[in-house]
Amino acid sequence: MTERHDQNTTSAHWARLGQVMRDLDWALRTESYRHAAGAPHQPWLPAEAADDPLYHLLHLGESQAAPPPELAAALAELGLYGASERGHRTAGHYFTAFRGLVTVADHHGRPARSGVYLGEDGLAFTDRLLSAHAHGTALDIGSGSGLTTSALAARGLHTTALDISADCVAATAATAALNGLAQRVETAQADATKTLGGGERYDFIASNPPGVVVPETLDYGPGGNGGPDGLAVVRAVTGGAPRMLRDGGTLLMRFESPGDARGPRILEEIFEQAGGSSVFVTVQSRLPMRTRSGLTALRAAAHNPELSPAELLRRLDAHTDALGAESFYTSFMLLRRDGRARREVHDLTGRRRTAGPVSARPEPPNGDVSQLPPGVTGLDWQPHLRLVRERWDDAAAAARRQGALDAVVAEVFGDAVERDPVHSRSLHALLSGLPGIA
Numbered sequence: 001m002t003e004r005h006d007q008n009t010t011s012a013h014w015a016r017l018g019q020v021m022r023d024l025d026w027a028l029r030t031e032s033y034r035h036a037a038g039a040p041h042q043p044w045l046p047a048e049a050a051d052d053p054l055y056h057l058l059h060l061g062e063s064q065a066a067p068p069p070e071l072a073a074a075l076a077e078l079g080l081y082g083a084s085e086r087g088h089r090t091a092g093h094y095f096t097a098f099r100g101l102v103t104v105a106d107h108h109g110r111p112a113r114s115g116v117y118l119g120e121d122g123l124a125f126t127d128r129l130l131s132a133h134a135h136g137t138a139l140d141i142g143s144g145s146g147l148t149t150s151a152l153a154a155r156g157l158h159t160t161a162l163d164i165s166a167d168c169v170a171a172t173a174a175t176a177a178l179n180g181l182a183q184r185v186e187t188a189q190a191d192a193t194k195t196l197g198g199g200e201r202y203d204f205i206a207s208n209p210p211g212v213v214v215p216e217t218l219d220y221g222p223g224g225n226g227g228p229d230g231l232a233v234v235r236a237v238t239g240g241a242p243r244m245l246r247d248g249g250t251l252l253m254r255f256e257s258p259g260d261a262r263g264p265r266i267l268e269e270i271f272e273q274a275g276g277s278s279v280f281v282t283v284q285s286r287l288p289m290r291t292r293s294g295l296t297a298l299r300a301a302a303h304n305p306e307l308s309p310a311e312l313l314r315r316l317d318a319h320t321d322a323l324g325a326e327s328f329y330t331s332f333m334l335l336r337r338d339g340r341a342r343r344e345v346h347d348l349t350g351r352r353r354t355a356g357p358v359s360a361r362p363e364p365p366n367g368d369v370s371q372l373p374p375g376v377t378g379l380d381w382q383p384h385l386r387l388v389r390e391r392w393d394d395a396a397a398a399a400r401r402q403g404a405l406d407a408v409v410a411e412v413f414g415d416a417v418e419r420d421p422v423h424s425r426s427l428h429a430l431l432s433g434l435p436g437i438a
């Protein structure tokens with residue numbers, strides 16, 4: 001009884017904070033700064049993105065200027081407000097907002113407080129959730145910060161959210177309360193690889209499962225860990241979730257999969273498991289596995305402090321080479337339990353459009369963030385983009401001779417790789433449009 005009372009009180013405090021944020025139009029401000037930065041799905045912007053003390057306090061966790069008293073009071077009720085001569089703080093809690101929905105999560109650029117991940121993938125997926133035809137009841141598998149759960153609830157769906165992490169379950173409940181949606185959201189801590197398949201039926205199931213390829217010899221946070229082939233949780237969702245749909249119900253999943261020039265490896269399994277349901281897949285992006293491993297090494301560093309960056313990369317490369325994974329794909333799938341068994345795959349990666357004769361002469365990538373390969377923006381790509389532009393003709397000549405990205409990078413950019421083995425993995429993605437590279 002006491003615990004229930006405490007939960008209700010906490011939920012009421014989050015709801016009050018959410019009301020204060022709405023009164024201050026905080027979500028709208030965040031969206032304006034994000035669009036001005038040209039990064040429509042980037043949840044965490046740098047300090048320079050806005051000269052707004054409110055934004056600095058809530059988004060970056062600190063501000064020199066005192067917040068409005070009602071915001072300080074609402075944060076203080078949750079034990080999140082600290083003020084000293086060094087400034088004003090939110091006790092390691094960071095807030096961002098998307099399409100009018102506020103969410104609490106860890107900030108990429110700050111030391112993680114808990115392991116509540118929110119990335120560009122989450123915002124892109126939320127966009128899809130807000131576009132899909134949906135009604136009735138929903139299940140969100142791997143709810144994370146709870147932005148996706150709140151998006152479903154905001155559309156009027158009574159939503160159950162599950163996550164393996166207790167911190168994520170708490171963040172999902174807090175986010176629902178922040179958005180004034182607590183009445184429509186239930187949360188549960190559960191492992192999708194053990195619990196999906198039976199029980200309750202839903203009209204709509206959403207999932208953005210972790211899909212990073214992580215060899216057993218490395219530790220990694222659960223937010224992204226997809227196991228040794230990256231597909232452990234994706235398989236749990238594609239195997240179990242369709243059986244939890246009511247007739248006519250929909251499963252919308254964003255998923256990652258290693259693959260090769262033919263496409264994402266998991267597609268065949270998805271089609272086999274879908275049986276009589278219709279499946280519509282869009283393959284959104286393709287990243288060289290070497291670049292993905294650079295990102296993975298960057299994020300694995302904190303979990304494996306005894307290993308050098310070069311050793312992390314060595315293990316990841318050996319592992320992904322053994323898997324035969326040259327590329328890392330991101331896709332969206334819509335599965336409808338309609339008894340029609342239709343199959344559609346749309347490859348939007350541009351492979352077909354740009355695949356031309358070896359003599360084709362594409363330009364080096366420009367610096368427009370929205371035009372860069374996804375995943376590169378997690379790495380320090382700017383110095384490497386400068387190098388690519390300076391040495392583009394040499395790289396093109398090397399590509400014609402060598403035909404393999406690893407060889408081109410080693411021949412033309414060996415100095416950059418030596419200086420910074422992890423961030424120089426952005427080179428593979430920046431060079432992937434070279435003539436002659438598959």
Ligand SMILES: C[S@@+](CC[C@H](N)C(=O)[O-])C[C@H]1O[C@@H](n2cnc3c(N)ncnc32)[C@H](O)[C@@H]1O
Nearest residue numbers: 122142143144148163164191192193208210223
């Ligand atoms: C990529 S995040 C997605 C979070 C959120 N839905 C979004 O789109 O921003 C994946 C989430 O799945 C959770 N997760 C990982 N393995 C899981 C498992 N076996 N069962 C349930 N949740 C899992 C993680 O804790 C993480 O919150």
